[in-house]
Amino acid sequence: MVGHPPPPELRVGLHNWQQAPFNRWSFRHTRQVIPTANVSRGLRPVWELPKVTTALGDIRFDSAGGVEITLADFLNDSWTDGFIVLSNGSIAFEAYQNGMEPHSRHIAMSVSKSITSLVVGALVGKNLIDVNELVTRYVPELSGTAFDGATIQHLLDMTVANAWREDYFGDTTEFWRLDVACGWIPPRDGAAPTLFDFLKETRQDGQHGEEIAYSSLNPDLLGLIAERVADAPFPAVASRELWAPMGAEFDADLTVDPAGMAVADGGYCIALRDFARIGQLFLNGGAAKGHQVIPARWIDECRSAQRRPFHRTSYGADLPDARYHNQWWQLDGRTCAMGIHGQMIAIDHEAQVVVAFVSSQPQPNETHLRQEQLRIVAAVCEAASRSNKAGGRIEGSDGLSQGGGDPK
Numbered sequence: 001m002v003g004h005p006p007p008p009e010l011r012v013g014l015h016n017w018q019q020a021p022f023n024r025w026s027f028r029h030t031r032q033v034i035p036t037a038n039v040s041r042g043l044r045p046v047w048e049l050p051k052v053t054t055a056l057g058d059i060r061f062d063s064a065g066g067v068e069i070t071l072a073d074f075l076n077d078s079w080t081d082g083f084i085v086l087s088n089g090s091i092a093f094e095a096y097q098n099g100m101e102p103h104s105r106h107i108a109m110s111v112s113k114s115i116t117s118l119v120v121g122a123l124v125g126k127n128l129i130d131v132n133e134l135v136t137r138y139v140p141e142l143s144g145t146a147f148d149g150a151t152i153q154h155l156l157d158m159t160v161a162n163a164w165r166e167d168y169f170g171d172t173t174e175f176w177r178l179d180v181a182c183g184w185i186p187p188r189d190g191a192a193p194t195l196f197d198f199l200k201e202t203r204q205d206g207q208h209g210e211e212i213a214y215s216s217l218n219p220d221l222l223g224l225i226a227e228r229v230a231d232a233p234f235p236a237v238a239s240r241e242l243w244a245p246m247g248a249e250f251d252a253d254l255t256v257d258p259a260g261m262a263v264a265d266g267g268y269c270i271a272l273r274d275f276a277r278i279g280q281l282f283l284n285g286g287a288a289k290g291h292q293v294i295p296a297r298w299i300d301e302c303r304s305a306q307r308r309p310f311h312r313t314s315y316g317a318d319l320p321d322a323r324y325h326n327q328w329w330q331l332d333g334r335t336c337a338m339g340i341h342g343q344m345i346a347i348d349h350e351a352q353v354v355v356a357f358v359s360s361q362p363q364p365n366e367t368h369l370r371q372e373q374l375r376i377v378a379a380v381c382e383a384a385s386r387s388n389k390a391g392g393r394i395e396g397s398d399g400l401s402q403g404g405g406d407p408k
Helices: 071-076 111-125 152-157 176-182 195-201 217-230 234-246 272-283 296-302 367-390
Strands: 036-039 060-062 068-070 080-087 090-096 252-255 268-270 323-325 328-331 334-339 343-348 353-359
Touching: 036 234, 060 071, 060 367, 068 071, 071 080, 071 367, 080 272, 080 367, 090 272, 111 152, 111 217, 111 234, 111 268, 111 272, 111 296, 111 334, 111 343, 152 217, 152 323, 176 195, 195 217, 217 234, 234 252, 234 272, 268 272, 272 334, 272 343, 272 353, 334 367, 343 367, 353 367
Parallel strands: none
Antiparallel strands: 036 252, 060 068, 080 090, 080 353, 252 268, 323 328, 328 334, 334 343, 343 353
């Protein structure tokens, strides 16, 4: 999108916004490509995040290429647009690249699912949603579809037996059907024009609850159920139950489909520090600024994932010992929210650390890049743990401390 106006070959639209190199711009300007609704932070005080002096940029880890590099090296030679570390609730490191700025709203992709879970948890805490109730109690129009006989808990755990697979590994995936329904790519013949139309087309395949079959339709349906029980559009519900009481620094955007239904599975567009605040809220047991935003028992439940098999085509099937529950991942002893193209929030309760990445990786799901991010998280948490035990500042591999709190 360079030029006034940009020439045709440089323009970003529905046909190319998710593709490299166009995604480097569009992931920070999504509302210029897709209709969005505002998730207001309201007028409440911002949840301030103090800064501390660290040398995290000097921390070393093994890169995706198997070479030991520093965090600073990684940031200068990766697809990362923003990176932030909170240690004991303070900003220990913050970096912005590729045109990203503190106020920029970056698309969260499937990190959105975990955020939607927090909104649902607030409504469960108010007894507006019962996770053991059938989906069709809230959306009777879905009788006879894949969701007939499924409970809210099945949606939360991605264990609905849906014949349509969000296949990340097959050769003939029809993932594009979801993108059409979301309004994320141009309409196509034979594809449902909206998310609700797509939900009504689905058919059951197997027994609910037997295995994890990752599907973005499940959190989208959770968003619709939240709308119905709260009698308000989902972006307004997210604002009222999470964004405003949390003390977000900036409003968020949430993409909506052609009928105005929220794309609750991947459409949040959020400033980097507010990604970090979501992680810190989770780390605090649902509390922010000294008051409870999300019920603590919901946060505890999200962390209690039991081992369950993944369908072979499911996102996460390639992650060793991965566990999933209530739209949150458990990996390497940490709680994570993850999205394609390199979006991630990682929460380490023992080290009291939150790490968040926003990225514009060229491919949606490259295992080696995700593993590289997880190695960075492990290195940061190890340094923080050493610092906590020593009662000092986080240090790099050379033992020297330096400023790391200000944006690059």
